[in-house]
Amino acid sequence: MASTSGDIAITPVDRAIERLRAIYRGWTRETSVAQMRSDWDDAFAGCSVPVTCQPVSAGGVDGEWLVPSGSPRDKAILYFHGGGFRIGSVASHRGLAARIADASGCRVLSVNYRLAPEHRFPAALDDALTAYRYLRDLELRPADITFAGDSAGGNLVLVAMLAARERGLPLPAAGALMSPWTDLTASGASYESRAEADPIHQRAMILALAKNYLGKDGDVSDPLVSPLYADLTGLPPLLVQVGDRETVRDDSVNLAARAKTAGGDVELQVWDGMIHVFQMFPEIPQAREAIASLAVFLRNHLHIGHERAPQ
Secondary structure, eight states: OOOEEEEEEEOHHHHHHHHHHHHHHHHOTTTTTTHHHHHHHHOOOOOOEEEEEEEETTTTHHHHHHHTTOOOOOOEEEEEOSTTTTTTTTTTTTTHHHHHHHHHSSSEEEEOOOOOOTSOTTHHHHHHHHHHHHHHHTOOOOOGGGEETTTHHHHHHHHHHHHHHHHHHHOSSEEEEEEEOTTTTTTTTTHHHHHTTOOOHHHHHHHHHHHHOOOOTTOOTTTTGGGGGSOTOOOEEEEEEETTTTTTHHHHHHHHHHHHHHHHOOEEEEEEETTGGGOOTTSSSHHHHHHHHHHEEEEETTTSSOOOOOO
16 A cells, blocks of 8 residues: 555655665765765665575675575575676675575575676676585585576676586576666667656666776677677576566566577566566565565476465
């Protein structure tokens, strides 16, 4: 039920948008990257579901296990947070990763891959592959590992799979992507068609983040940068969730179309009225529904049989 102020209905999505705008309003051209990262972590820190948090070094990559009670020890979800490769961390995404762990009944390894501009491409990809190798070194079978991620983390889900395939490594069982950033050229039609509907992300901002990630000489169309342009054959099953209000909507829509053309098993869910990575906001009812759907997908591919309800 939406609350009201005068004659204007204030929806849970409206409140989420205001939370985001409050952060951005505090930033100026003089705000340091370190301060932005700290502000983002502070805004989204916290965990409201009953999981155990265990710090870990995943092959030298700082990370955290999020472990629900009774979860199997021989299965894992490897989680990559979003933030445009510039901000975001295990801390800022602890709540989202924990809700996925709780809903799926599977432990989640969330990792702090290196961020730009200090560490440009391919540092984040290298760290993603290191974390995957860490899980395999724990003697988990690839069939008992899934990847999940949001925004830039969704990009990492895909490029880690592509890089693993290039290196002849076994691929994980499946990948779940929330508002994945798949096209750093920002060529999707939704950058125009959703420009007014999207309260936060505009094309100029996306291109600036891409330059920050790659440096001035980076190739935004490199398939390991923009997986939309990769050969998508042979990837594991994918679930892609995106909000219909997003300027980056077509990063998901076009990815799903290309993956299907390549013979892939991919499910695309476009959520009406939703914003970028709406799953981060537990106050939004559709966020709970989306996580429940994502959890079913992950359980099915990890062969976790018991049912769990998301918090």
